[in-house]
Amino acid sequence: MRDVIIIGSGPAGYTAAIYAARAQLNPLLIASSVEPGGELMKTTEVENYPGFPEGAMGPDLMANFQAQAERFGTEILFDDVVEVDLKGDVKIVKTGAGETFEAKTVIISTGAAYRELGLPKEKELSGHGVSWCATCDGFFFREKTIAVVGGGDSAMEEANFLTKFASKVYVIHRRDTLKASKIMQQRAFDNPKIEFIWNSGIAELKGEGKLEGVVLENTVTGEKSDLALDGLFIAIGNDPRVWLVENQVELTEERFIKVEGRSSRTTLPGVFAAGDVIDPTYRQAITAAGSGCVAALDAEHYLASH
């Protein structure tokens, strides 16, 4: 039986692994088969991670996290956890490839998954004009007219990035102010290719086989209008990925994993949670990393007393 299994490979998971490995707990980190590295793998330049005054590319940063975890003996498995049983003293974790692992403690750092608009045709048009990943799909929109929906840092980053390709980028936002950090806002305001459409939501996606436009709905007046578009990038936030554990640990009202105070302790002994899956507020790489550290220290403490 293992001391610690860490589920997830974003900043929280890898930081937990670095701390657990240095505490000689020989952690196994299950990284996922197709999304190892988490959210930062989809970003380009990360400018606010301390210690990198010139900034770092998201994927490079995550490769460093992984190398640091491996340096101290973390075992990494590129597979998906499909089932867990966390109730007993022996925690059971099963993977997509059919392996079963046992551990005394489990750290859940499964992050958050992008949110959909929830409109008809959204699925059918995804890959044909509707996208969630600017760095993956921006290339297809050279000299096209596109829009980003959302008002946070990711929406601003995507909009700025997409102006490298597109001739015009609209930012569609439900309110008349942005949640994004001031520096990201200013960059978007200063970009001549970006135009803001305030107080507006998307009521309908139009197009057969390929996105041709959207119907906007003004959130103040209710008035509807058409906007012709070749592409729409959705950046309206994320939902915590809790399906693995939702029937075993207690969740908050907003469906994040509930932890005790500033600790990472969930409602089950020996089960800890860290990163975006517990955080409705900050959701930064550095806060996730800090939270992963907390989880490893809490797991170490638990193991010492059990």
Added chain:
Amino acid sequence: MKPVEATTESFKTDVLEADKPVIVDFWAEWCGPCRMVSPILDEIATEYSEKLKVVKVNVDDHPQLAMDYQVTGIPLLGIFQGGKMVKQLVGARPKAAIVSELTEFLG
């Protein structure tokens, strides 16, 4: 069988006229998620070689094919049968999830 790299010229013979269902992987070098899916498709090509064929299309080298099928997001797995794209999966997903989407073509 290893996946076949199709070109704009060979697409007709490689895909449209194939005698079994074909999974076409639209991908590019710069696409991180594509690199995660690629080895999964190599495995599928080998394990299910009797039932289906796997073909890769590099959208940088063959933009016309991406345009013909209105592909604006990758990785996109298009499943072709009888010369038509009958199903599509957008975005990287685990092997088990891809295989379960292929059940109807595995007879």
